Amino acid sequence: MSLSRSVLDVPSVVRRLRAAGCVFAEDEAELLVTTARSAAELDAMVDRRAGGLPLEHVLGWAEFCGLRIAVDPGLFVPRRRTEFLVRQAAALAGPSAVVLDLCCGVGALGVALAAAVGPGVDLHASDVDPAAVRCARRNASAAGGTVHLGDLYEPLPDGLRGRVDVLLANAPYVPTAAIGLLPAEAREHEPRVALDGGADGLDVQRRVIAGAPEWLAPGGHLLVETSGRQAPRTLAAFAAAGLAARTAECEELDATVVIGRR
Incomplete structure (x- = not known):
């Protein structure tokens, strides 16, 4: 189960992603917030994404043809x-x-x-x-x-x-x-x-x-x-x-x- 949005400072996630150069910071913040199961996990996920890890590796999945496809860290991300x-x-x-x-x-x-x-x-x-x-x-x-x-x-x-x-x-x-x-x-x-x-x-x-x-x-x-x-x-x-x-x-x-x- 993902976190309740009410307990998160979503704009701060967007700001951190923007500062790291993420062009689609708002969309990425939405995915991270809805995937994380705790505030600590969200913080770690944002850190990994801000450090340059592909979003799909952070989430553990990629959207492809309307499906969620598991993508482990270090693997090719479906385009x-x-x-x-x-x-x-x-x-x-x-x-x-x-x-x-x-x-x-x-x-x-x-x-x-x-x-x-x-x-x-x-x-x-x-x-x-x-x-x-x-x-x-x-x-x-x-x-x-x-x-x-x-x-x-x-x-x-x-x-x-x-x-x-x-x-x-x-x-x-x-x-x-x-x-x-x-x-x-x-x-x-x-x-x-x-x-x-x-x-x-x-x-x-x-x-x-x-x-x-x-x-x-x-x-x-x-x-x-x-x-x-x-x-x-x-x-x-x-x-x-x-x-x-x-x-x-x-x-x-x-x-x-x-x-x-x-």
């Missing part, structure tokens, strides 16, 4: 732009779809897609980071999902080969040289493995795309988040894998997704 990928996938997934979320992080994409499509979804996910997998398993439990620890397709059961209807991948796509240009919240508090996509940002993407035909069902779809600048090279990787592909974009969210079909 709002990636909701566009989920919406595109939901338009392609049937009520009993087999769904695979690669580079799943905390599992937000697969969990959100399962919530959008319905309880018949057979959800699988994988990630190479043990901490992310532990968190993703908590998030996926309500959807009956299974989260595998390992590198991309390596830990998946053989029974999934040729059966995946919708394959989602928000693989890291920041070029190595650009990591230092990221906001401090990402650069200092999220795992490098979730951000660094190699020299041109597409190393992991290419591996996901190259392996997809072996796992997709006939007519199955692969959806990969990328950037507008990188999209032509992502499309070329789809073509090299024998997947007919198109690009979908959302200007509002600054989101680009390449969608391929086996």
Whole structure:
């Protein structure tokens, strides 16, 4: 249960957050106040946020596609732009779809897609980071999902080969040289493995795309988040894998997704 607002000096929380440079201090104060269970906990949470910790790490959750997704400290925070990928996938997934979320992080994409499509979804996910997998398993439990620890397709059961209807991948796509240009919240508090996509940002993407035909069902779809600048090279990787592909974009969210079909 969160604290009663009457026992808190909410404006003082806003002032502390503003002084720390938090642009959306009022909104953040509201979330902190409604999440904290005691005045002491609120004070500690405000201190952590003012010290530069991402808000989602302080709260312990991120809002994604209308859901509260658990996010443990030090893990990649689901981005709002990636909701566009989920919406595109939901338009392609049937009520009993087999769904695979690669580079799943905390599992937000697969969990959100399962919530959008319905309880018949057979959800699988994988990630190479043990901490992310532990968190993703908590998030996926309500959807009956299974989260595998390992590198991309390596830990998946053989029974999934040729059966995946919708394959989602928000693989890291920041070029190595650009990591230092990221906001401090990402650069200092999220795992490098979730951000660094190699020299041109597409190393992991290419591996996901190259392996997809072996796992997709006939007519199955692969959806990969990328950037507008990188999209032509992502499309070329789809073509090299024998997947007919198109690009979908959302200007509002600054989101680009390449969608391929086996």
